[in-house]
Amino acid sequence: MKRLIISAVLIFACQAARAAYIDSWRGDVDHKKAGGGAWTRLYGDDKVRLNNGDELRTARASTVELLMDDGSRVKVAPVSLFKLTSEGKDAVSLGLYFGRVRSWVKKFSKKFEVRTPSAVCAVRGTDFMVASDQEGNSRLEVYEGSVLAGDTKGNTGLVREGQYADIPVGGRMRDPNDNPDQPGDMNSSVGSPSQAARNEIYGEISKEDVISRAQQELQSAEFQSRKVAIDAFGNRVRMEEYVIRPADNQFKYVVLNTRQDRFDFGKMLFTFNAALPSDLSLATRSMMNAAGAAAPQWQLTFMNSVMSNTTDKVTEDASGGKMVADNAGNPAQWTHFFTNYAVYAAGPSEASENGGLGRMLWSYADANSDNTVQAGELTYLGGSAPTAAVVYPGGPDTFSTITRNTYSDGTWITASDYVLFDDGKILSAGDFSSRLGVSMDTATDKLNFERVYTSSLFGGRKIDLEFSAKLLKDAGLLRF
Numbered sequence: 436m437k438r439l440i441i442s443a444v445l446i447f448a449c450q451a452a453r454a455a456y457i458d459s460w461r462g463d464v465d466h467k468k469a470g471g472g473a474w475t476r477l478y479g480d481d482k483v484r485l486n487n488g489d490e491l492r493t494a495r496a497s498t499v500e501l502l503m504d505d506g507s508r509v510k511v512a513p514v515s516l517f518k519l520t521s522e523g524k525d526a527v528s529l530g531l532y533f534g535r536v537r538s539w540v541k542k543f544s545k546k547f548e549v550r551t552p553s554a555v556c557a558v559r560g561t562d563f564m565v566a567s568d569q570e571g572n573s574r575l576e577v578y579e580g581s582v583l584a585g586d587t588k589g590n591t592g593l594v595r596e597g598q599y600a601d602i603p604v605g606g607r608m609r610d611p612n613d614n615p616d617q618p619g620d621m622n623s624s625v626g627s628p629s630q631a632a633r634n635e636i637y638g639e640i641s642k643e644d645v646i647s648r649a650q651q652e653l654q655s656a657e658f659q660s661r662k663v664a665i666d667a668f669g670n671r672v673r674m675e676e677y678v679i680r681p682a683d684n685q686f687k688y689v690v691l692n693t694r695q696d697r698f699d700f701g702k703m704l705f706t707f708n709a710a711l712p713s714d715l716s717l718a719t720r721s722m723m724n725a726a727g728a729a730a731p732q733w734q735l736t737f738m739n740s741v742m743s744n745t746t747d748k749v750t751e752d753a754s755g756g757k758m759v760a761d762n763a764g765n766p767a768q769w770t771h772f773f774t775n776y777a778v779y780a781a782g783p784s785e786a787s788e789n790g791g792l793g794r795m796l797w798s799y800a801d802a803n804s805d806n807t808v809q810a811g812e813l814t815y816l817g818g819s820a821p822t823a824a825v826v827y828p829g830g831p832d833t834f835s836t837i838t839r840n841t842y843s844d845g846t847w848i849t850a851s852d853y854v855l856f857d858d859g860k861i862l863s864a865g866d867f868s869s870r871l872g873v874s875m876d877t878a879t880d881k882l883n884f885e886r887v888y889t890s891s892l893f894g895g896r897k898i899d900l901e902f903s904a905k906l907l908k909d910a911g912l913l914r915f
């Protein structure tokens with residue numbers, strides 16, 4: 436019996452030893468335990484053990500380094516979302532939703548793999564880096580040894596020392612090529628400033644992160660507005676909005692709402708095909724529609740947005756944007772079109788799905804490239820189109836609507852929209868003659884918009900965001 440007890444203790448000790456732990460970090464790094472709903476910020480100097488299924492996320496200028504029991508080492512770059520999928524006696528599997536991770540794997544160690552939305556990279560003893568952008572496209576760079584990589588369609592290839600390979604999401608792995616670049620700086624975000632800005636839209640939703648970034652960005656904001664208003668439910672809300680340019684071909688609109696008992700925010704990032712002019716309105720005025728024989732010089736190619744209460748979120752992700760002519764042979768009018776568009780929602784349990792976007796509610800992809808959306812190009816949660824119900828709580832002459840979509844798997848989401856004055860009164864048809872005057876251009880300066888999301892994914896919580904029509908108009912996002 437004594438021998439049996441000793442054996443059991445030794446077995447337990449060996450199992451406990453097979454665990455990765457956080458060796459060091461800098462900046463803001465959050466940890467979420469497997470099956471847990473809450474992110475916890477790392478503090479202090481203690482080594483933190485990681486269990487299978489634990490997740491880590493890094494903010495800007497933040498990194499975290501892990502150490503495995505066999506001496507292998509992993510470093511996660513800023514603005515990344517990472518998961519220790521599994522670690523056992525013979526194998527380690529890591530997940531990278533987006534961002535960048537570099538691994539130094541001991542020779543003759545256990546099987547080691549890194550998975551992204553588009554790739555699987557398996558090694559035994561090497562130094563390599565895997566990056567994944569917000570769309571799930573991956574890049575593998577090998578600095579020592581070799582890595583067997585594969586795409587989601589089953590194609591594989593051996594990437595050797597000094598080579599790189601790109602693996603597009605949903606596509607075939609590209610042939611390896613010689614890599615002219617040195618190993619990337621793991622203290623910086625993946626890719627260009629443009630890509631880092633897109634990662635930030637979906638990756639930073641804590642109140643501390645959002646406010647900290649806003650304090651920095653307001654110093655160089657192109658447009659900004661601060662005011663106090665009343666929302667549609669009689670609550671006092673402090674609204675802070677601004678527009679900033681993260682990269683020369685981008686601008687970002689941010690709105691922060693502070694109420695007595697809550698904080699909500701929204702971010703929208705617009706990416707264009709070329710560097711934007713100093714007068715932003717030259718690009719925004721023809722962003723969605725334009726007249727003339729020639730296509731607009733600046734065309735919106737990507738749009739990324741999030742609305743959140745710092746716990747739940749609704750995100751939109753659009754790509755492949757372009758201007759489409761009414762008549763290809765003799766254009767007179769141009770209309771904007773995204774070839775890919777998707778809407779997601781998430782509570783804490785769904786936050787890491789789809790690379791941090793959340794649970795997909797619906798999407799479309801222009802599969803036949805005809806610049807129109809057909810039924811066969813739409814995908815819905817649960818497999819079929821949701822049932823929709825629309826009500827007008829204030830009557831047909833009042834600018835308020837409540838739209839509820841219920842998907843075939845039982846998931847539902849409701850969007851309540853209001854147009855209202857600073858005093859909380861909801862706009863009605865009669866206000867155009869009594870309170871607004873005749874000019875819609877000046878009327879917008881008196882109005883705010885409010886959107887409220889509720890969902891079966893949110894655990895009884897809501898996302899409630901109010902923003903001013905005036906700043907949207909000043910930035911060229913609202914036109915009459």
